[in-house]
Amino acid sequence: MADTPTLSVTMLGAGQEVGRSCCVLQYRGRTIVCDTGVHPAYSGMASLPFIDELDWSTVDAILITHFHLDHAAALTYITEKTNFRDGKGKVYMTHPTKAVHKFMMQDYVRMSSSSSDALFSPLDMTMSLASIIPVSAHQLITVCPGVSFTPYHAGHVLGACMFLIDIYGLKILYTGDYSREEDRHLVKAELPPIRPDVLIVESTFGVHTLEGREEKEARFTNLVHSIIRRNGHVLLPTFALGRAQELLLILDDYWRKHPDLHSVPIYYASSLARKCMAVYQTYIHTMNSSIRSRFAKRDNPFVFKHISNVPHTRGWEKKIAEGPPCVVLASPGFMQSGPSRELFELWCPDSRNGLIITGYSIEGTPARDIMTEPEDFVTLKGATIPRKISVDDISFSAHVDYSQNSEFIEAVKAQHVILVHGEQAAMGRLRSAMTSRYKERDEDVKIHAPRNLETLHLSFRGERVAKAIGTLADKPVKTNDILSGLLVAKDYSYTLLHPRDLKDFAGLTTATVTQTQRIVLGVGWSLVKWHLEGMYGSVEEGLDNDGVPTMRVMGVLDVKLTAEHELTLEWESSSSNDMIADSTLALITGIDKSPASVKLTTHPHSHSHSGEEHSHPHADPEIESSSNLRIQRLAMFLEAHFGEVELHMPDPSEEPEQGESDSEPLLLVHLDEAEAQISLISLTVHSSNEALKRRVEAVLDMAVTTVSSLAESFMSTAPVVVEDGPPAKDKSSTPAADENHDGNKSPEAEEAVADEDAQMAKSEE
Template sequence: MTSSPTLALTMLGAGQEVGRSCCVLQYRGKTVVCDAGVQPAFSGIASLPFIDELDWRTVDVLLITHFHVDHAAALTYITEKTNFREGKGQVYMSHATKALHRLMMQDFVRMSSASSEALFSAQDLAMSLSLIKTVSAHQLITPCPGISFTPYHAGHVLGACMFFIDIAGLKILYTGDYSREEDRHLLKAELPPVRPDVLIVESTFGIKSLEPRPEKEQRFTTLVHQIIRRGGHVLLPTFAVGPAQELMLVLEEYWKAHPDLHDVPIYYTSNSAHKSMAVYQTNINTMNANIRARFAQRDNPFVFKYISSLSQSRGWEKSIADGPPCVVLASPGFMQTGPSRAVFELLAPDARNGVVITGFSIKGTLARELLDQPAEIESVKGGGLMIPRRISVAEIPFSAHVDYSQNAEFIELVDAQHVVLVHGEKNTMADLKAAMTFRYKERGKILSIHTPRNLETLELTFPEERVAKVIGHLANISAQTDNVISGLLVSKDFSYALLDPRDLTAFSGLPTSTLTQRQKVAIGVKWELIRWHLEGLFGAVEEGRDHDEQGVAVIRIMDAITLTHTQEYELTLEWESSAQNDMLADSALALIVGIEKSPASLKVSSCPQAHEHPHSDHNAVSTREQRLAWFLEAHFEDVRLHAGEGDEGSNITIAIDGNVATVDVDTLIVRCENENLKTRVELVLRVAIIATASLVDIALSHPQ
């Protein structure tokens, strides 16, 4: 028995951590990689996934769910600094993701170029971008035989996709980061129409429940207003693209409703955010109904009246800190480096100012550290320079990740056989696993849920189910009848089809041909004896003359094998090769080459009248008795036929090692004191009945 195929799932990143998402799926010789991000808490090589653990030449497909650095920033390193290009791997992401990824990575290269730990250059980025192929939501893509995938809207950020992947018939749903709540501009994550075998799902917030969006927006705008009223500056560290646009829509609406704020400027400091506005405006069709309706009325939601882009000229951070109260949206959201870190260090000593953490804060980043309300923080300039922290710190996440209730509901609706938790810290994952296990147990169900660590290979085995589609001529036949149908079972790209041989060329492109087998056999017995043995094995055979071979004798066996008496001591077997015909030919050959050694052949040879067709029922019965005796003699040797007299019937005696078995020819009942011998005779007798019955039928149907 062959072993069931196994899916090997290895996390090169985001295994019991948040950041550097990179999931490797290997099944039936195919390799699919989902996401290739960096760890924002680290820098340089240390920020990459564990890429040395994979031979990147073997990758068939690399899928990027969205443009955030923790899901996409390692892509350029993989394509340009590993052996990825030596293979046939293909890279896919959505149209919007590619456009925004280019902008984000240009900023990433610019900020890291000043460091000695830069991972790649602008030229490497340009080379990598040329490899990327774009896809649309709901588009079925088959990049290579055995692999197909379909993107579905994931919410979270513009262009984000979850991928429904089919590898050799195994169905996997990889969510990436997703949101099941429709925000001000994005659709919520979709539920794929097909049930997957494996669900790989984020667990960022674990069992945490987030407050409803209306309450969250009200709390956010109230806090921002309070900081402005006390004469402070508001710092909103956020990702340049995605959360930034969502916050801008919230602030624009609030400023419009509060005239006292009209003189308070709102700035966003990222060049990427400024350039991305064009991408947002050209991807309105991927957003929710509210945005599409406004755009249809020539009301562009992303043309802001109270929000403007701030040029990052020399000394811009100090001019902000020394200027009047304002709101500043600055990237990155983790505050490790860049504009958000520079502005924070200038605002931190003043208690009037406030920073609002609006996204998920990764462990090891300044954003996470600030939640503990430290008295001071170390300057990004290093050298032990400490900065007092008097600025107020609050957390109001607009991170567009699912909370516990949304995640649990989605897991239940997907109803996969296996659930794999990724993109979550160790304790968070453990809490979610325990909560989901208890949730299912209460309903009398069992959930197979896994929380793999980085570099831990999770092996999932699935019973192999082969379903063949009936196509072509056979499809017409099966539609018209309920009978069993037969045809060619063809495997193509891990799928199976049952078809008529006439359809093989059209389906597979393969040419068809007929193979004729021919076998010559030397013989030392008469033609009539060969025919007699063939009748005993196959029943009726057709005998005639071959006009193409100058009238030589021919026997046709089961309308498949042609036996020609080509020479006095030679026979030729000919047949069209197939599994069934080859088996018949083997049987006929085995019979013919053993005729000379058969005890029954000696009996027939010494009694020529046995080959004549009988003239009466009595002769037919007599022939039956004799043939039964010869058949048994071939197995037991000491066999004697006793003809009955008067009303007594005939019987056959078989003697072996002092034991005697008697067979009543009329009733075919076996009598013997030795049970082993009796059982053996009965088994041989069943075969003899089948062979001799067909010969008697021939004799009766061809009276002379």
């Protein structure tokens, strides 16, 4: 449809890059923003998404998937430094995300306050935290009329979720960072039960496939053990939260199984991680069954037996560097500054030491640069030092690889797939691979890989689904069943319900409009019934509550004989009922003009008193009724061939004089100036026009075959009066002796018709 509204998707960050995730969704005047992160490779204003491209006062909701800085750290700047608060926008994240986000932002403010390009103050951060609304997984949240969302577990880190967003019936699934692998403490990402129209999914690893979890853990622990055996120090740059907790669980379990390592300390150099351990223990119920079962047995998995914090003393880095072998988990993971950078510069010149990159490294960060194993490295103070430390990459990044991502994308079955959070080359390879997979199966799925500030305009088929509730939902519906009820539309969602349920479910009431129409009746009641049955099939005949003769048409329209010459039509008004009423009204008003209606009139020469007709005083009513019916059928047959037919009935109160032709009942057929008389007793035809006579005889012959002989009826009883009434089929009719039993004309009848046609043609010449 030309006026179908379109969904606009604009990436203010994470478009063909990893970092500063910020996705803007606009549909039917509503605006939703998913994630507001900073870019770890930049600082100050350069690290922010392209926030100037959006009027933030128009935003209805900001949804934060998880607490990592590249997805959440720009939130304070947006809420406190833009016009966001001029609108009615709200900020949502899960309960664990909000709890950890507070500590993450405090640390972020502390680290950036010493620089000249700090984005906001501690007060701004506190004000921003107060405006966050925490939500739970699987909770349906209504943001405003027409906009709602439901969070689903995404794996990745504690509290991470993907959002299934509904904007006026259009469904969008935004994954954020997600993992389809259950690790040591987290559940894997869920597959939402509802098929979305659009899937916005990360593409961090492109088409790269990671090794299996067991093999990866074994390789990691063996590598750590080998570095310690050579009297080296092991540096594990990690984020303070997320993968750090996973690695701590792996190392603590490995140390428990190897007593020879009990003398080797494991440190995690992050006061932030220490603060957040309480949060992890609070939200045990959101983790996997292994963690929950251990906690239920009073075995707190986050009370580590072989791991401790680094000593809070000045120069602890040098003391550890000069001490015996140890393992240190230090933040930040990208090694821009902080403990991970300081320890790396101290341990870099010694070949006994080992650096293990355990997460995804963003382009432009020291962690990515060191993976190329350069011979020299420049310190934060500008000095150049030799790089002798061993460098290994064992990714414990909780992102999906190609096999997991492609499987999830295909399972979601969205019409449009938008790739985000991936470097240009990796994203391009994933797009090509997915396009080829869908092309092989001949599936029409569009794969998009937008750049930053590139707006996608997506349109969709106008297909809507109505949910049947209440009485209509009591019985199971079979395939091809048709449900009828009231369609209630609210915010572009549709509900089908029975009218009597309207008040309970929608708080509304119903009203019934009854219409009546009176018309003058010029024909008999039975003739009306005959025409109604011919049009609508059977009709229900009876009496209404007031004893008025009534016929019900199509189960919705009552035709009442309210007076001697008056009909009243009555029905409950609706689009379908009104059409039935209109067609019935047109049918009844045209009965007297219908060729199928026999107008039974009295011949001008017939005898009557005061317009009244009388039946024979000794006539059998049953025989009389049967005779009348047969006369009507015979007249209808003739009328179909010659037009209007007149019935001439004698007056039974007068004795006919000898030789008087008016003493027998006749049917009179007129054709132009000629007239033919049909005796209903002898079934003979008299006419001065021989051609008309022969034609009437042929038609009468066919009529007798169809209707059956009427002669015996009139021979056994006196003439009767025929009242207005409908012609009807006679199931008891029998073919005449000289007719074929299949209803065809006899040879004599066919010869008569042929002779008559010839004479008619001659007379016309």
